[in-house]
Amino acid sequence: MQPKQDHLNVELGERRYPIVIEEGSLGRMDLSPWVTGEQVLIVSNETVAPLYLEQARASFPGCRVDEVILPDGERYKTWETLNRIFDVLIDKQHTRRTTLVALGGGVIGDITGFAAATWQRGVDFIQIPTTLLAQVDASVGGKTGINHPQGKNMIGAFHQPRIVVADPLTLGSLPPTEMAAGMAEVIKYGLIRDEHFLSWLEEHMDHLMAMQPEPLKEAIRRSCECKAAIVAEDEREAGVRALLNLGHTFGHAIETHTGYSDWLHGEAVAAGMMMATDLSERLGYLNYNDSVRVRQLLIRARLPVNPPEGMSPVHFRALMQVDKKNVSGRVRLVLLRALGDAFVTEDFDPEAFEATLNHFCHPLD
Ligand SMILES: NC(=O)c1ccc[n+]([C@@H]2O[C@H](COP(=O)([O-])OP(=O)(O)OC[C@H]3O[C@@H](n4cnc5c(N)ncnc54)[C@H](O)[C@@H]3O)[C@@H](O)[C@H]2O)c1
Numbered sequence: 001m002q003p004k005q006d007h008l009n010v011e012l013g014e015r016r017y018p019i020v021i022e023e024g025s026l027g028r029m030d031l032s033p034w035v036t037g038e039q040v041l042i043v044s045n046e047t048v049a050p051l052y053l054e055q056a057r058a059s060f061p062g063c064r065v066d067e068v069i070l071p072d073g074e075r076y077k078t079w080e081t082l083n084r085i086f087d088v089l090i091d092k093q094h095t096r097r098t099t100l101v102a103l104g105g106g107v108i109g110d111i112t113g114f115a116a117a118t119w120q121r122g123v124d125f126i127q128i129p130t131t132l133l134a135q136v137d138a139s140v141g142g143k144t145g146i147n148h149p150q151g152k153n154m155i156g157a158f159h160q161p162r163i164v165v166a167d168p169l170t171l172g173s174l175p176p177t178e179m180a181a182g183m184a185e186v187i188k189y190g191l192i193r194d195e196h197f198l199s200w201l202e203e204h205m206d207h208l209m210a211m212q213p214e215p216l217k218e219a220i221r222r223s224c225e226c227k228a229a230i231v232a233e234d235e236r237e238a239g240v241r242a243l244l245n246l247g248h249t250f251g252h253a254i255e256t257h258t259g260y261s262d263w264l265h266g267e268a269v270a271a272g273m274m275m276a277t278d279l280s281e282r283l284g285y286l287n288y289n290d291s292v293r294v295r296q297l298l299i300r301a302r303l304p305v306n307p308p309e310g311m312s313p314v315h316f317r318a319l320m321q322v323d324k325k326n327v328s329g330r331v332r333l334v335l336l337r338a339l340g341d342a343f344v345t346e347d348f349d350p351e352a353f354e355a356t357l358n359h360f361c362h363p364l365d
Pocket residue numbers: 045047048051072073074077104105106107108110130131132133134137138139140141142143144153170171172173174175178181182265266
């Protein structure tokens with residue numbers, strides 16, 4: 001058996017970077033060697049900054065560290081918020097030799113990464129993810145961006161961080177609903193690529209939800225391992241990377257429909273994965289027991305398994321047209337050939353798709 005490594009890499013040739021998963025790394029680890037130039041701008045929000053900004057500042061000895069504190073929430077993943085980062089960069093006379101640091105969840109990570117991709121045509125950035133979702137998914141892989149009122153993550157760039165530093169101790173202050181939201185993306189990895197991991201999650205879900213440190217660290221590590229491998233294989237989503245979108249075509253429709261408030265990203269993805277599972281069963285790939293396993297695991301992770309009340313098939317059909325995976329106006333979906341084996345297709349029976357929408361928009365149970 002291979003020794004377990006806390007330190008993974010995203011293998012992208014010269015742009016290869018480490019993912020450090022270590023309790024107490026925030027504040028204790030000297031990140032100044034990862035800074036290009038001497039200026040640092042830490043981007044955080046009004047919830048995370050009071051908790052962790054001082055520790056983050058301590059990670060950059062010898063650097064000039066400025067900060068910008070953004071409003072908290074998915075509904076602020078916008079141009080206006082992005083501009084607040086640029087305002088501070090200009091006011092504080094940051095140059096091309098600045099390094100941006102994302103301190104927070106996926107919203108801060110995505111928006112900071114996009115600011116780094118575009119400030120003076122691109123500068124370096126560091127990810128310090130403080131939510132489970134960001135530690136297992138959003139901080140890794142270089143997808144950055146903001147939302148459009150009519151479509152999730154519609155504006156953005158691929159821009160890889162120099163290093164990801166995930167300190168599981170920061171999850172101690174995370175509200176339970178946010179832990180659950182992160183668990184949706186963890187379950188996703190099991191469903192798309194790793195049936196063993198899925199079984200492991202079934203075995204350990206109660207320990208994970210009870211925040212037991214060892215299983216939690218193991219779940220973060222295995223998730224990052226899966227994501228790092230996929231990103232290394234297909235950085236710009238020409239193929240296999242699209243599998244990471246399981247549940248997201250339905251889920252993004254839910255997030256857009258609800259105005260990027262009320263439903264957390266992970267919650268929308270959970271309901272979306274249940275819908276993708278249902279469709280996979282209708283198409284004959286999965287059996288009833290497979291669907292029950294997915295549903296039970298999501299419920300044990302305290303995640304929704306139905307979309308919001310009031311969302312109709314008409315809403316889903318319209319919103320799913322606005323998806324980056326679509327080609328020539330055809331909706332492309334990630335489906336499950338088996339648990340642990342996902343694939344992407346635009347070639348599915350439209351009647352089965354309608355049946356799924358009708359089933360979830362008028363749940364029978
Ligand atoms: N780039 C990618 O590959 C990728 C992958 C998955 C998701 N995402 C994006 O990530 C976003 C969702 O990320 P998220 O779930 O982290 O949401 P989030 O960034 O909104 O954070 C969730 C909440 O937790 C708070 N918070 C963060 N860290 C905390 C801590 N340690 N203690 C207490 N509170 C804390 C935040 O202030 C926020 O209120 C979405 O915009 C989604 O599109 C991106």
